[in-house]
Structure formats: C-alpha cells, structure tokens
Amino acid sequence: MFTFIAVIFFTSRLAAKYETVAILSSGVSYRRFLRPYIIGAALIAFTSLLLSHYAIPNASKVRQAFEDKYVNNTYQSKDNNIHRQINPGEFIYLESFNNNEKTGYKFSLERTKNGKLVYMLTADMIKWDSINSNWTAINYHERVLPDIELSKIKKNKIGSGSKYEEQLIFGNEKKLNINFHPKELGRLESKVDVMTYPELKQFIKKEKEKGSSGVERFEVENYKRTAIPFSTFILTIIGVCLSSRKIRGGIGMHLALGLLLAASYELFLHVSSIFAINGMLPPIAAVWLPNVVYGFIALYLYKTAQK
Numbered sequence: 001m002f003t004f005i006a007v008i009f010f011t012s013r014l015a016a017k018y019e020t021v022a023i024l025s026s027g028v029s030y031r032r033f034l035r036p037y038i039i040g041a042a043l044i045a046f047t048s049l050l051l052s053h054y055a056i057p058n059a060s061k062v063r064q065a066f067e068d069k070y071v072n073n074t075y076q077s078k079d080n081n082i083h084r085q086i087n088p089g090e091f092i093y094l095e096s097f098n099n100n101e102k103t104g105y106k107f108s109l110e111r112t113k114n115g116k117l118v119y120m121l122t123a124d125m126i127k128w129d130s131i132n133s134n135w136t137a138i139n140y141h142e143r144v145l146p147d148i149e150l151s152k153i154k155k156n157k158i159g160s161g162s163k164y165e166e167q168l169i170f171g172n173e174k175k176l177n178i179n180f181h182p183k184e185l186g187r188l189e190s191k192v193d194v195m196t197y198p199e200l201k202q203f204i205k206k207e208k209e210k211g212s213s214g215v216e217r218f219e220v221e222n223y224k225r226t227a228i229p230f231s232t233f234i235l236t237i238i239g240v241c242l243s244s245r246k247i248r249g250g251i252g253m254h255l256a257l258g259l260l261l262a263a264s265y266e267l268f269l270h271v272s273s274i275f276a277i278n279g280m281l282p283p284i285a286a287v288w289l290p291n292v293v294y295g296f297i298a299l300y301l302y303k304t305a306q307k
Contacts (some may be wrong), residue, residue, distance in 0.1 A: 001235075001262045001266070003041065003044055003232055003235065003236060004235040004236070004238070004239050004258060004261075004262050005239075005255065005258055005259070005262070007037060007235075007236050007239035007240060007243070008239045008242065008243045008254050008255055008257075008258040009251065009254075009255065011239065011240050011243040011244050011254075012243040012250065012251040012254040012255070013251065014244070015243060015244055015245060015246045015254075016246060016250050016251060018246065020033075020244045020245070020246075021246075024306075024307060029307075030302075030305060030307045033240075033244075034237065034240060037236050037237075037240050038233065038236070038237075040236075041232045041233050041236040042233070044229075044232050045229040045230060045232040045233065046229075048228070048229035048232065049225075049226065049229045052225040052228070052229065053196060053197040053225055053226075054196050054197065057193065057194050057195055057196045057199075058194075058196065060193045060194050061194045064193055064194050068186070079096075079097070079185065079213070080095065080096055081093075081094075081095060082094040082095075082096075082097060082104075082185070083211055084180065084184075084210045084211065084212060085209060085210045085211045086178055086179040086180045086210060087179050089111060089112045089113060090109070090110070090111050090112075090178075090179075091109070091110045091111075091112075092107070092108065092109050092110075092178065092180060093106075093107065093108045093110075094106065094107055094126075095107075097182075097185050099182070099185065099186065101127075102127065102128035102130070102182045103125055103126070103127050103128070104125060104126045105124070105125050106124070106125075107122065107123045107124075107125060107126045107137065108120065108121065108122045108123075109121040109122075109176070109178065116145075117145055118144075118145050119142075119143070119144055119145065120142070120143045120145075121137065121140055121141070121142045121143075121174075121176075122140065122141050123137035123138055123139060123140040123141070123174075124138055124139040124140075125137075125138045125139075126138070126176065128182050129175075132175075134175055134176060134177050135175070135176040135177075135178060135180075136173055136174070136175060136176070137173065137174045137175075137176055138172070138173060139172060140170070140171055140172075140173075140174050141168075141169070141170055142167075142168070142169035142170075142171075142174075143166060143167070143168060143169075144166065144167040144169070145166055146165070146166065184212075191203065191218075192217070192218060192221045197222070197225065200218065200221070200222050201222065203218065204218050204219060204222065214277075216276055216277050216278075216279060216283050217277050219276070219283035219284070220273050220276050220277060220283045220286065220287055222283075223283055223284050223287035223288065224269075224273070224287055227287045227288050227290075227291055228269075230291060231265070231290070231291050231294070234291060234294050234295050234298050235261075235262065235265070235294070235298075237298040237301070237302060238261060238294065238297060238298045238301055239258055240305075241298070241301035241302050241304075241305040242254060242257055242258060242261075242301065243258070244305060244306065245305070245306045261294075261297075265290055265294055268289075268290040268293070268294075269287070269290045272286040272287070272289050272290060273286055273287065
C-alpha cells in the first residue's frame with residue numbers, strides 16, 4: 001500500500017506539470033515509461049519476499065517466546081473432540097485439553113495394522129510430565145487384540161492362555177511415550193509467526209498427515225507471504241495508469257482513487273482469506289484471487305491509458 005501511494009503521488013506530480021505529456025510526446029513508448037516503475041517494484045517485491053519468508057520469522061522468535069511466557073501464559077485451547085494421527089497407523093483422541101495444567105481429558109490411543117485395530121488404550125485423563133517429557137495416563141484401560149486374521153482364529157480352538165485371546169489390562173497410572181507434545185495445542189499465531197518458508201511447508205505437511213484441524217490458516221499464511229509481494233507489480237501498474245493523466249482535482253483526486261483501490265484490495269484479500277480459513281474456498285485460490293481480479297483491472301487501465 002505504501003508503494004502504491006508513493007507511485008500515485010510521484011506520477012501525479014509529473015502529470016500536474018505536464019511532464020508525462022512531454023515524455024510520451026517525445027516518442028517514448030508507454031511500456032518504456034513503465035520500465036523504471038517495474039524495476040523499482042521488482043526490487044521491493046524481492047526484498048519483501050526475503051523478509052516475509054526468512055528474516056521476519058527468525059526475528060520474531062525472541063519476541064514470540066517473551067509473549068508466550070509473560071503475556072499469553074493464560075491461553076486456553078478452545079478445541080474439543082481433538083483427533084490426531086501422531087504416527088502412521090497410530091491415532092489419539094482427546095475430549096478437551098487444559099493448556100495451563102497440561103492435562104487432557106477422556107483420552108484414547110489406538111494402533112492399527114493393515115487397517116485392523118491391534119491395540120487400544122483409554123484413560124480418564126493424561127498429564128504431561130515436563131521433567132521426563134512423557135505423558136502419564138490416569139485410570140487407564142488397555143486392550144491388546146490378536147494380530148491375526150479372523151479366518152485363522154476360527155480354524156483354531158481358542159482356550160485358556162491361547163495367543164489368540166484378547167488381553168485386558170486395568171491400572172491407575174501408566175507412562176506413555178507417544179509422538180505428541182502439548183505445544184501442538186498452543187496458540188496458532190505462535191507457530192505461524194516464527195516459522196520460515198521451509199519450516200512452514202514441512203509443518204503443513206505433517207499437520208495434514210495427522211489430520212489436524214485448522215491447517216487452512218497455515219496454508220493461507222504461507223500463500224500470503226508470496227502473493228502480497230507479487231501484488232506490488234499489480235498495484236504499481238494500476239497507480240501509474242491512474243495518475244499519469246492530468247485530471248480535474250489533480251493530486252488529491254488521484255490519491256483518493258488510489259486509496260479507494262488499495263483499501264478495496266486489502267478488504268478483498270481479508271474476506272477471501274476468511275472464506276479459506278472456514279473451508280469455503282481452497283487456500284491458494286482465496287489468496288491469489290484478489291491478485292487475479294486486480295491483475296485484470298491493471299491490464300484494462302494499461303490498455304486504456306493515455307499514450
């Protein structure tokens with residue numbers, strides 16, 4: 001937006017003094033007239049890409065750690081009925097989770113092999129042990145199912161002590177070493193802000209494999225980091241084409257039109273992102289749709305610009 005307003009202000013000043021008329025009347029093509037603007041937009045877009053993908057996330061880690069420790073330490077997860085695939089064929093379920101106490105309620109763990117359930121554990125709650133970095137299941141119930149096809153069980157007589165019998169185990173406490181950490185249910189903003197582009201891509205891939213909800217939010221942020229710098233080209237072309245012609249109202253009218261277009265672009269991007277986060281649009285389509293629409297607007301203004 002700052003680039004857009006700067007382009008409009010500068011070009012409008014040229015148009016007010018008939019400099020654009022002199023440039024174009026001397027035989028300079030409109031494409032050649034746009035070249036310095038495009039070079040400037042490319043430098044800004046490239047810098048913005050590096051900042052948004054790498055520099056800003058790394059710089060945000062210290063700030064985010066401070067906020068999570070002292071400002072957001074009372075954060076509570078509002079997710080209910082949490083399902084996760086923590087490993088291939090290994091699933092967990094939590095009815096709710098308390099971030100402050102690091103405690104999950106109505107927990108279950110299931111392991112499958114070749115599409116068949118072979119192990120299941122249910123517990124009233126699980127508590128995180130920060131010293132040993134593992135979980136403790138409270139009032140648990142285990143079921144160990146025989147890893148054998150049903151047709152083979154029918155052919156054999158199942159007696160006492162048979163290896164085909166289901167094992168039931170009850171207990172008060174049991175240590176669990178599972179691929180699940182309380183940070184996975186922390187603030188989404190804490191994760192997005194501090195991840196570089198490769199880290200964010202890998203995180204999205206893992207969350208999809210786990211079947212986590214809210215992955216669309218991360219995908220929207222990932223695509224925005226590329227789409228917004230790219231919009232610098234589009235808004236620059238729109239700004240030049242709007243303000244290169246002298247009109248009644250001068251700089252004030254050009255700036256008013258520019259602010260209106262810039263604000264409408266920001267609103268369009270925000271609304272389409274909300275649709276993507278709520279699952280009503282694919283994230284990549286929602287983020288790039290404003291660029292496509294305003295790209296056509298830029299093309300139309302370029303074709304109809306005074307040359």
